[in-house]
Amino acid sequence: MGDSLLKTGVLIVGAGPVGLALAIELGHRSIPCVLIERNERVGYAPRAKTTNVRTREHFRRWGIADTLRAASPFGMYYPSNVVFCTSLSGHELTRFENAMYCAPGRNPLYSEHGQWIPQYTVEEVMREHAQSLPNVDLRFNTELTTFEQDGDGVHAVVRDLRQGQNITIEASFMVGADGSRSVVREGIGAKMEGTRGLSRNYNVVFKAPGLAEKQKHGPAIMYWQVNAEAPSLIGPMDQGDKWFFMPTGMKEGTKLDVANTPDLIRKATGIDLPYEVLSTDEWVASRLLANTYRDRRVFLAGDACHLHPPFGGYGMNMGVADGVDLGWKIAAVLQGWGGPALLDSYEQERKPVHNMVLDEAVANHAMLGNQLWKEGLDGDNAEGAAMRREVGAVIQAGKLREFTTLGVMLGYRYENSPVIVPDGSPMPGHDYINYVPSSRPGSLAPHAWLHDGSSLYDHLGQGFTLLASKDAPSEAIEQARLQARNAGVPLTVIQPNEAGIAELYPTRFTLIRPDQHVTWRADAWPHASVGLFEKISGRNNSFTPGGVKA
Structure with missing residues (x-):
């Protein structure tokens, strides 16, 4: 057992947006919770960049939508355009304006517009708010080592990595919001099922002073580069000339690092600058869903129970919705007005939504720059112009469902739920x-x-x-x-x-x-x-x- 004992209502493992959403939801309902995270949650990793209208509606409910708005690195009126081009220095193919509904202004269909903002900034806003709530105990550099459960609760041993001390935590419930390599998922014997290895990709974050001025296509949140050299996504990420770069469909055996990535960025963009690579992160696109989201008093949320390609901006937002759903339901049970069927409804309601969104993400993943390239697409002649119009029309038809998706964000429904x-x-x-x-x-x-x-x-x-x-x-x-x-x-x-x-x-x-x-x-x-x-x-x-x- 641990060196010390701590009792709480809910133990949350993982302090990314999913765990933070759950902690905030519980904190607003005066439910004590302990939120542990083995890391410091700092770094350059781009991860999600779209906070959609539904997630921002939760931020409004929590009273922090304006705080997130103020944290936008380029200001709220930066145009949320998505441009398809042969390269940043090449020809435009087509564009989508107001992608993800990020434009400020009142829309009768929702209370908050979307926002293009790095996930680490979203996490900072959520973390500060969570730490301001008296019932939320947030502990970084703390990892789960073991846990067991009985009819009365969950008994977990966590380790404070700074102090080298074990702590036993007794909680009524535990939630694994600990990502794709979830220790909690492994602990309850849940299995991820589906299709692995749809494509192999990289997330790169780099500094490029002058790139915003040298590129030809005007301000946008994302540029899809369709070319033979390095089909990829690229776009501004933060202040300080910080950009993201995501080459898609990388061949097996290709490795990107600080040394060789600048040359690939030059090939992709056609712009020769002294690129400073801050981080490279390899990831494999898959479509996976856990066979169960729960074992008695232990639940899974976010990437711990669903994984999909990041096309459409669904991952973080769907995880935040998981945290909200679990939060109010667990709070109701602990406050005495919620019953067992409310907890049963978590998987019954969320899993069909996850399946629907996974299908959307896989459909979006099916059309990448790799599939759109045709020889002669960048030609400075009539044939090249005609080909660009043809490919632009294909993109408009095929990618509308990725950037204009209000029916997915707000149109999901809970059918066959025991509490509806x-x-x-x-x-x-x-x-x-x-x-x-x-x-x-x-x-x-x-x-x-x-x-x-x-x-x-x-x-x-x-x-x-x-x-x-x-x-x-x-x-x-x-x-x-x-x-x-x-x-x-x-x-x-x-x-x-x-x-x-x-x-x-x-x-x-x-x-x-x-x-x-x-x-x-x-x-x-x-x-x-x-x-x-x-x-x-x-x-x-x-x-x-x-x-x-x-």
């Missing part, structure tokens, strides 16, 4: 581009701006929220409040007056969960509403839509 009450309405088809808001149970609650300038989401409570129409009977609303108290479930009631909200929420009553997904709706309040609250909080599955109260 279906209303019998037909399931709409999935469209990765065109997001059509719906208050159908399982869907993300449709967003709206209120006349006072606030977001509808700003008025949702930490527990469940009952959104009642303007003509909802006051007696039924009072009955809902009373029965929520009787069921021990936290409930906020809102009754907005804006006409547009009635179109988004056509039923008199809509119940919205803490994660902003709809869990039930109807035109009349049910007689057995205590049973309804017990159903959606995971304590009793016997409720069925039946008796209603007008």
Whole structure:
């Protein structure tokens, strides 16, 4: 056993964005948690660079969306264009403007626009916020060594690498947010299944004073270079002339290091500068999903249970959503108003979403610069221009689903969940581009701006929220409040007056969960509403839509 003993509600292994999201969610709900990380979480590694609209909506809920906005290295009005070109010094093929919905300004479909920002900066903002929460104990240079569990909790031994001291941590639950080589996943015997080795790639971070001025295509967040020498992605990453470079589909046996990478960047860009390589990181694209996300009191989240090619910007954002989902559900159980089915619903709800997103990422990965190159594409003649128009049209058709993906970000739904009450309405088809808001149970609650300038989401409570129409009977609303108290479930009631909200929420009553997904709706309040609250909080599955109260 360890040299000292520490007791907490939740032990979180891994302090990347997934573990931090979970810790913040728990901290906002006054649940004690210990978050351990074996590293310092510093460095140049590019990892994710897109914080999408849904993740930023969680940041808004936590009160740090403006903090993240202010941390943007190029300012919020830097154009989020994606340019396809033969090289930074060559011909443009096509471009996508406002990729990932990063442009500031109000959009009726969401409360926060996306943001192009290095993951390490996102982590800094999250880490500072997590450390400001009194119930979050964040410990770096601390690694998990062993753990076991029983009916009462998880008993883990962690090692403080600085002090050389073992600590025994007793927690009600443990979550492995410890990445693709998850020790927690190995400890519960979960296996990653799917397709490995789709392609071999490198992440490179380098300094290039003057490159922004010498390249020919104007400001953008990413340039896809389609050429024979070094098909690749390249783009500005941070202040100080810091860029990222990602050659795709590298041949087996090719190694990039500080010495040989500058020449490859010169070949790819056609621009001769004194490139200073800061880091090179090899990675292999795969499509993998864990066969289980849980063993009793131990859960997996983020890359510990799903891995996919990083095309579409889904990985970090999907992991943050995992942390949010687990956070409110574990908090509900520890606070006494959530039941076993709520914990069961984590994998039942998230795994189909992960499968859908993995399919999207693999589809995006199928079209890289390697597949787009044709001999003569960079020719300074009529044939070259015609070929560029032809390839540009192929890119527009094939890559729209990678950069214009609101249907994936906001359109996912939780079907067949034990804590959502279906209303019998037909399931709409999935469209990765065109997001059509719906208050159908399982869907993300449709967003709206209120006349006072606030977001509808700003008025949702930490527990469940009952959104009642303007003509909802006051007696039924009072009955809902009373029965929520009787069921021990936290409930906020809102009754907005804006006409547009009635179109988004056509039923008199809509119940919205803490994660902003709809869990039930109807035109009349049910007689057995205590049973309804017990159903959606995971304590009793016997409720069925039946008796209603007008």
